[in-house]
Amino acid sequence: MRIVTDIENICLKRSVDAGSEEQRKAVMEIMDQVKRKGDQALIEYTKKWDGAELTSLLVREEEIAAAYDHVETEMISIMKEAAANIKEYHQKQLKTSWNFTQENGSVLGQRILPLDSVGVYVPGGTAAYPSSVLMNVIPALVAGVKRIVMVSPPNENGNLPSAVLVAADIAGVKEIYKVGGAQAIAALAYGTESIEKVDKIVGPGNIFVALAKREVFGDVAIDMIAGPSEIAILADATAVAKEIAADLLSQAEHDERASSVLVTTSISLAEEVINEVEQQLNDLPRKEIAKKSIDQYGLIVVVKTLDEATTAINTIAPEHLEIITENPYDILENIRHAGSIFIGRYSSEPVGDYFAGTNHVLPTNGTARFSNPLNVDDFQKKSSITHYSEAAFKENAYKIAKFARLEGLEAHARAIEARYEE
Ligand SMILES: NC(=O)c1ccc[n+]([C@@H]2O[C@H](COP(=O)([O-])OP(=O)(O)OC[C@H]3O[C@@H](n4cnc5c(N)ncnc54)[C@H](O)[C@@H]3O)[C@@H](O)[C@H]2O)c1
Ligand SMILES: N[C@H](CO)Cc1c[nH]c[nH+]1
Ligand SMILES: [Zn+2]
Structure with missing residues (x-):
C-alpha cells in the first residue's frame, strides 16, 4: 500500500474493460x-x-x-x-402517482x-x-x-x-x-x-x-455496467487500525482490480494500517486476489485537515465510504459524492453488503458523481398526464400557436387553431 500526501493527483479510475x-x-x-x-x-x-x-x-x-x-x-x-x-x-x-388542478380547471400530473x-x-x-x-x-x-x-x-x-x-x-x-x-x-x-x-x-x-x-x-x-468494488475510509486518530485494515480488505478480496483507500489525518494510523493489512492478508482464503488488489490499487492518503480529507473523498467519489472520526456527521455534511455512506465504527461496509437494508448495487469508478444506488425508481416508469380545460385552452391557444410558428411548425399551430375561433 502506498502513502501519498498530495490530494491533487488522486485518480483511482480504472480503465473500463471494453473487451477484445x-x-x-x-x-x-x-x-x-x-x-x-x-x-x-x-x-x-x-x-x-x-x-x-x-x-x-x-x-x-x-x-x-x-x-x-x-x-x-x-x-x-x-x-x-x-x-x-x-x-x-x-x-x-x-x-406514487400525483396530480394537481390549476385554477382554470386543468389537471397536470405524473402517473407512476x-x-x-x-x-x-x-x-x-x-x-x-x-x-x-x-x-x-x-x-x-x-x-x-x-x-x-x-x-x-x-x-x-x-x-x-x-x-x-x-x-x-x-x-x-x-x-x-x-x-x-x-x-x-x-x-x-x-x-x-x-x-x-x-x-x-x-x-x-x-x-x-x-x-x-x-x-x-x-x-x-x-441497470449499469458495474466496475470492480471500491472502498474509501475517511478516518482520524480515533479509528482502530485493525478494524480499518479489515474493512479495506473486505472489498479487496472481491477482485484484483478492486480499490481500497484510506484517507486520514493521522500518520500513525496510516502506518499501523499498513502493518495490519500485511498481517491480515496472510490467512485470508482469497489472499491472492486481495493482495493483487491492495498492491495495485491500495492507497493511503495522509492529509493535514479533515477538510482536505473531505475534498479527497469528493474527488474519488467512491462506491462505498466509511467515515470513522470523532464527529462523523460533521464530515457527512460536506460529502458530495459517494454511493453508500457508512457512519461510525460499527457501520463496517459488510453491514450494508448483507444486512442493514440499503442496496449493495452501487455506482463505481467515479460515477457516484451522477449515479445512484440501485433503487425502486429503477423499476418504475412515469407518464406525464395533461388534461387541459376549455378555459385553459382558450386562454393559451394563441401563445401556443405563435410559439409553434417561431419554430416553423405550421401544422402544430393549426392543430391548436382548429379548436378555437378568434
Ligand atoms: N460488480 C459486482 O457487483 C459484481 C458482483 C458479482 C460478480 N461480478 C462479476 O461477475 C463476474 C462473474 O464471472 P463468471 O465468469 O464467474 O460468471 P458469469 O456468469 O458472469 O459468466 C459465465 C458465462 O460466461 C460465458 N463465457 C465464458 N467464457 C466464454 C467465452 N470464451 N466466450 C463466450 N462466452 C463465455 C459462459 O456463457 C458462461 O456461462 C466476474 O467478472 C465478477 O467480477 C461483479
Ligand atoms: N461489495 C459488493 C459490491 O460492491 C457486493 C457484495 C456481495 N457480496 C458481498 N459483497
Ligand atoms: Zn462486498
Whole structure:
C-alpha cells in the first residue's frame, strides 16, 4: 500500500474493460444465434461453456424445494431477516402517482407504474452471491414488477447453487432459468420459445455479459455496467487500525482490480494500517486476489485537515465510504459524492453488503458523481398526464400557436387553431 500526501493527483479510475475484438465478435455471434435458433442455441451454449447437458432450461419447483435441504436452517433465517430489512428500506423509496388542478380547471400530473417485467442476471461460479439476488430482486418487487425472471449459468451437473435458489425463493422469484453469459442476455432481450423477453435487465456478470448488456441496451433497459468494488475510509486518530485494515480488505478480496483507500489525518494510523493489512492478508482464503488488489490499487492518503480529507473523498467519489472520526456527521455534511455512506465504527461496509437494508448495487469508478444506488425508481416508469380545460385552452391557444410558428411548425399551430375561433 502506498502513502501519498498530495490530494491533487488522486485518480483511482480504472480503465473500463471494453473487451477484445475477439470477445466482441463472440458476443455478436452468440446474440445472432439466439435470435435465430432460440432455445436450441441456449442449450448448445450451455453445453459448450458450462459443460451442462440440459433438457429443460426452467428450474423446476422441486429443485427449489430441494435446495432448502442443502442450506443451513440458521442461514435460511438470516437470509429471511436480511430480505425483510432490504424490503423495509426500499419501501421508503416507493413513489406514487400525483396530480394537481390549476385554477382554470386543468389537471397536470405524473402517473407512476412498475415495469411489466425484469430479468435479473446472477453470475456463475464463486461470484454467485445470494445477497446480490436479494439486492436486485427486492426493489423490483417493492416497485410492483409482476414478472421477475432470474437467469444464471448452471454447473456441470446442470444445477444452480442451492443458496442462490433459496435466496431467489425468499425474495419471491418464480421464474428461474439455467442459462448464463451473452446467450442469457440475448434470451432476456429478444425472447426464445421458453423465455419470454423482458423490459429491463439488471445484475453483474463477466465481460461477455457486460458486452451483451451494452449491445441490447435500447431494445431493453439495463441497470449499469458495474466496475470492480471500491472502498474509501475517511478516518482520524480515533479509528482502530485493525478494524480499518479489515474493512479495506473486505472489498479487496472481491477482485484484483478492486480499490481500497484510506484517507486520514493521522500518520500513525496510516502506518499501523499498513502493518495490519500485511498481517491480515496472510490467512485470508482469497489472499491472492486481495493482495493483487491492495498492491495495485491500495492507497493511503495522509492529509493535514479533515477538510482536505473531505475534498479527497469528493474527488474519488467512491462506491462505498466509511467515515470513522470523532464527529462523523460533521464530515457527512460536506460529502458530495459517494454511493453508500457508512457512519461510525460499527457501520463496517459488510453491514450494508448483507444486512442493514440499503442496496449493495452501487455506482463505481467515479460515477457516484451522477449515479445512484440501485433503487425502486429503477423499476418504475412515469407518464406525464395533461388534461387541459376549455378555459385553459382558450386562454393559451394563441401563445401556443405563435410559439409553434417561431419554430416553423405550421401544422402544430393549426392543430391548436382548429379548436378555437378568434
Ligand atoms: N460488480 C459486482 O457487483 C459484481 C458482483 C458479482 C460478480 N461480478 C462479476 O461477475 C463476474 C462473474 O464471472 P463468471 O465468469 O464467474 O460468471 P458469469 O456468469 O458472469 O459468466 C459465465 C458465462 O460466461 C460465458 N463465457 C465464458 N467464457 C466464454 C467465452 N470464451 N466466450 C463466450 N462466452 C463465455 C459462459 O456463457 C458462461 O456461462 C466476474 O467478472 C465478477 O467480477 C461483479
Ligand atoms: N461489495 C459488493 C459490491 O460492491 C457486493 C457484495 C456481495 N457480496 C458481498 N459483497
Ligand atoms: Zn462486498
